[in-house]
Structures are given as C-alpha cells and as structure tokens.
Amino acid sequence: MKKTIFLYGLALAVLILIMRVIEYRFLVRDLTLEFYIGIVAVFFTALGIWVGLRFTRKKVVVIHPEFQFNEKEQSQRGISKRELEVLELMAQGLANQEIADKLFVSLNTVKTHSSNLFSKLGVSRRTQAIQKAKELNLIP
Amino acid sequence: MKKTIFLYGLALAVLILIMRVIEYRFLVRDLTLEFYIGIVAVFFTALGIWVGLRFTRKKVVVIHPEFQFNEKEQSQRGISKRELEVLELMAQGLANQEIADKLFVSLNTVKTHSSNLFSKLGVSRRTQAIQKAKELNLIP
DNA sequence: CGCCAATTCACCCGAAAGAATGAGTGGGAT
DNA sequence: ATCCCACTCATTCTTTCGGGTGAATTGGCG
Numbered sequence: 001m002k003k004t005i006f007l008y009g010l011a012l013a014v015l016i017l018i019m020r021v022i023e024y025r026f027l028v029r030d031l032t033l034e035f036y037i038g039i040v041a042v043f044f045t046a047l048g049i050w051v052g053l054r055f056t057r058k059k060v061v062v063i064h065p066e067f068q069f070n071e072k073e074q075s076q077r078g079i080s081k082r083e084l085e086v087l088e089l090m091a092q093g094l095a096n097q098e099i100a101d102k103l104f105v106s107l108n109t110v111k112t113h114s115s116n117l118f119s120k121l122g123v124s125r126r127t128q129a130i131q132k133a134k135e136l137n138l139i140p
Numbered sequence: 141m142k143k144t145i146f147l148y149g150l151a152l153a154v155l156i157l158i159m160r161v162i163e164y165r166f167l168v169r170d171l172t173l174e175f176y177i178g179i180v181a182v183f184f185t186a187l188g189i190w191v192g193l194r195f196t197r198k199k200v201v202v203i204h205p206e207f208q209f210n211e212k213e214q215s216q217r218g219i220s221k222r223e224l225e226v227l228e229l230m231a232q233g234l235a236n237q238e239i240a241d242k243l244f245v246s247l248n249t250v251k252t253h254s255s256n257l258f259s260k261l262g263v264s265r266r267t268q269a270i271q272k273a274k275e276l277n278l279i280p
Numbered sequence: 281c282g283c284c285a286a287t288t289c290a291c292c293c294g295a296a297a298g299a300a301t302g303a304g305t306g307g308g309a310t
Numbered sequence: 311a312t313c314c315c316a317c318t319c320a321t322t323c324t325t326t327c328g329g330g331t332g333a334a335t336t337g338g339c340g
Binding site: 090091092093094095123125126127128129130131132 | 230231232233234235263265266267268269270271272
Binding site for chain 3: 311312313314315316317318319320321322323324325326327328329330331332333334335336337338339340
C-alpha cells in the first residue's frame, strides 16, 4: 500500500517535471497558449485514466467474491468475540461439549454463550442460528 | 452505449468551455501561468479518473455457482424422497415437530426419517447432517 | 399373489440442548 | 477507585434429539 502511494507520488512528480520542461520549450518557441493547454489537458486526462484503471482493475479480477465479515451486524447486535467463536464452531456441526473442549471452557459456559447468541440473533435453535448467521454474513 | 458516448462528448465540451472561461479570467487578471496550468491539470486528472472508472466499473457479477442436485450421492446412499424433504426442512432450521407439522406426519415419523438420514450420511447430529448434505450437493 | 422398499407410527430411554437465574472475576473506561 | 461488560461457571428444569426396536400400511414389481 505504501509502495503504491509512493509510486503515485513519484509519477506525479515526474509529470510535473515534464510539464515544466514542456512549458519552457513552448514559451521559448512562443506557441499559442491554447495548444499548450491542450497538451497539458490530454496529458493529465491520460494520467487520470491510468490512475482510475489502477484503482479498479483489481475489483474486476476478483471473480469469486469471498466471504467478507459483516462487522455492522455484529456490533449492532452486540455479539462478542467469544460468542462468534462459539457460533463458528456450532456451524461446523460441533456439539456444545466439543465446542467447550475446543475453547477450553466448561459446557455451561458454551451453553451461556449460545443462549445469548440465540437471543441476539432472534432464534431459538442452533440450526436457525447457523442459517441466520450465514444470511447476516457473520460466518462463511 | 450511444448515450454514454454522447454524455462523454457533452462532458468534454462543457469542460472545454469552462476551461476557456477560466483561461479568460486568468489572463485578464494576469495570474501566474503555473497556477493556471495547475488548475487545468487537476481538472483533467479528475476527468481522466472519472472516465477510467466509468470504463472499468464492470459490475462484479456474483458467480454463485447455482445448486445442482447430486443424484448420484442420493442413490448411492439410498436416500429416499421423503428423507430428502426432511433434510431440507432440517437445513432450514426447523425443529422435528415443525417438520412433522409441515409434512403432515407425526413427530415419531420425522424422527425415524432423520435417524435413517443420519446413518446414511454418516453423521450423528442434525447440524452435521446439514453440513454434510451441503458438501454432497444434496441441498443448496 | 408374494416380496420388497418406502413410509408411517409408537414406545422407551439416555444424551443433548435450551431457558432461567445467580454469581464470581478481570480488564477497561470514567 | 468504581463501574461496566465480557467472560466464566454452576444449578435446576423442561424440551428436544437421537438411538434402538418393533410393527402396520402401501405401492410397485417379478
């Protein structure tokens, strides 16, 4: 990212330098101002197009839109990190006891988390929670 | 498409017009040439970015490979139609009782179906069954 | 017709899940 | 220092699941 910004800055600097040179030449040769301006306009239009392409090309390449977590829903519903962990394991088909073992907590804790999770998701069963969570992009 | 080209042409015409006006004003007020050129450069850079974005902002079509039922798995595992119905409703987060109501059968029947389903899928919990069924393309 | 598979249902029992409640602890913010 | 919140855990109780078993029925097929 920093490299990208640096490259853009460098490109701009080079362009400004070129502009100066062009300016000097044209002033010396005493060409019309309109022509000079036209050159500059074309130049910077090209630069703009280039920049525009750079910024958007990547989006086209991404064919398979991968899962992207919906932070808004998480914060709006007040779902904590731990609850999310439980949710993910739940979606993997693990039983509460297995989740407890995996998270190194007690079964009761997992039950508490899942219970809170259900109320936050507005559901009453784990299968529904999984469905809902996928709809809300909380899990892949 | 023609509308787009027309719009671009129009935009360019307007920009040239604005350029002329700016040019006039700056010449009259006798400001520095560098400043004037800077304005033009920024202007056309913006134009270029805009054009670049317009031309490349292809809608990222979500290639969501549509579900296509895996008949082979169904027959190989000997899963009946009724069992599949139960599976689908199960994947929708319905409880056995709700499935029973929806299919107009008794709770015990649903239990039998789901039980047979689990053994055919090689799982022991409904959440796992849903996972597995999705992997096997038995449900979307 | 007799066989088979699918479907339906029942009963029992243990395990798991879920609801409700209370409570202790530790880290962060005020 | 105090308060809040996430996290933790426990207990009790009810509901739901899931396994196991047995059995009646129905429709298709040889």
